[in-house]
Amino acid sequence: MDFLRPSSLTEALAVKAERPDAVPIAGGTDVMVELNFDHRRPGALLDLNRVTELAEWTETDGKIRLGASVPYVRVIAELGEVLPALAMASRTVGSPQIRNRGTVGGNLGAASPAGDTHPVLLVLGAEVEAASVRGTRLIPAEEFYLGVKRNALEPDELITAVHLPAEVGPQQFAKVGTRNAMVIAVCSFALALHLDTREIRAAVGSAAPTPRRATAAEEYLGTELPWSTKASLTDSVKRRFGELVAEAASPIDDVRGSADYRKHALSVLARRTLTWAWNDFQKGERECA
Template identity: 65%
Template structure:
């Protein structure tokens, strides 16, 4: 196995072009597990830890540009105000040691339906920056996930950044696991209210072959929510929202939970996230509950 260690983004893209079957590695929290258990044996590893552009974040024309190699710990420390749902999801990732190494770029590259970052990216209508020696393009998170562990990423491309729109309203993230910490989600849910557009975003994790949205729930809530004052919603509206979120799921039975339980849990999490959001909205807060 060849080990490549580029020190600039140009070198990294050239290495990726020359080794399309190679595996990029940053934190290594997923890749090294697969290597250690002999689940894959790539021809090359492309170590991206020395590429500075991947570890930076900043504000660009109203968007927060998050380098693909920024670890979860830094997201929690610096982006709780600008990306509340993603910061909340980052807090739920594994252990402090894993959060110090793991990255959203790695989560996207692995494309596990249970990845914590996927629901917030869907709910907030984030965009994924993909680069190659041919150029750079941006793909909406809603168009990024194609099928089980298959994404819009081309074989010669690297995930270089995530573009997060400004949080103009409350954002939430909830996750259910078989214990309180160090656990893969049985299922997860994210909700974002965009007060400027008067739009609702949802994201569902670990309840289908890919991360999902509930467009029916988004449209329903956008029409029912009181965007002027954020008055409490009728119980029937809250329950209907939860039912629509659950209906969008396509879960299976596995060792972590049954399909029936996942749908029930999503309905409960959706109702809770909506209640938290209404409370935050009335307080004029865009931070997580």
């Protein structure tokens, strides 16, 4: 196995064009596990740790460009105010050691249905920046996930950044695991209330071959939320929203949980996160759950 270590983005893209079989590695929290268990044996590893351009984030005109190699710990510390749901999801990732190394870019590259950040990227309307020697393109998050551990990247492309709107309104993320910490999600859920458009976005994770939007649940809330009065939500609205979120999933039975349990848990997470997000809207401020 070849180990390739470019020192700039230009060099990294040139190497990827020459060696499309090379697997990118930055934090290594997914790739190294696959190598250790001999689930994968690529012809080359493309080490991106010396590519400083990937480890930066910027904000321009209310939009965050998050470099693919910015670790979770920095998302939590530096972007919690403007990307609260992404910070919430980042806090649930693995151990402190994993959060120091793991990245949103790596989560996207792995494209596991259980990836914690995926539902958040969907509800925020994120775009994935993919680059190659041929140029750069933006892929909407909803078009990026093609199947279990399959994404829309071309063989010569690298994920260079993720583009997200800053502070669209109340946001929440929650997940259920087989224990309270350092756990792969049995299921997860993200919710965002876009105050400028009064649009509701909801997405489920670890409950289908890919993370997905719960569009019927979104449409239902669009007709039920009392935006103008900020009145409290009735139990019947929360319950129906939870039911529609569960219907959006197509889970399987596995060692972490049954399909029925995942659907039940999603309905509970949907009700809870809706309550938290609406409370934040009523108060005119945001509080982490």
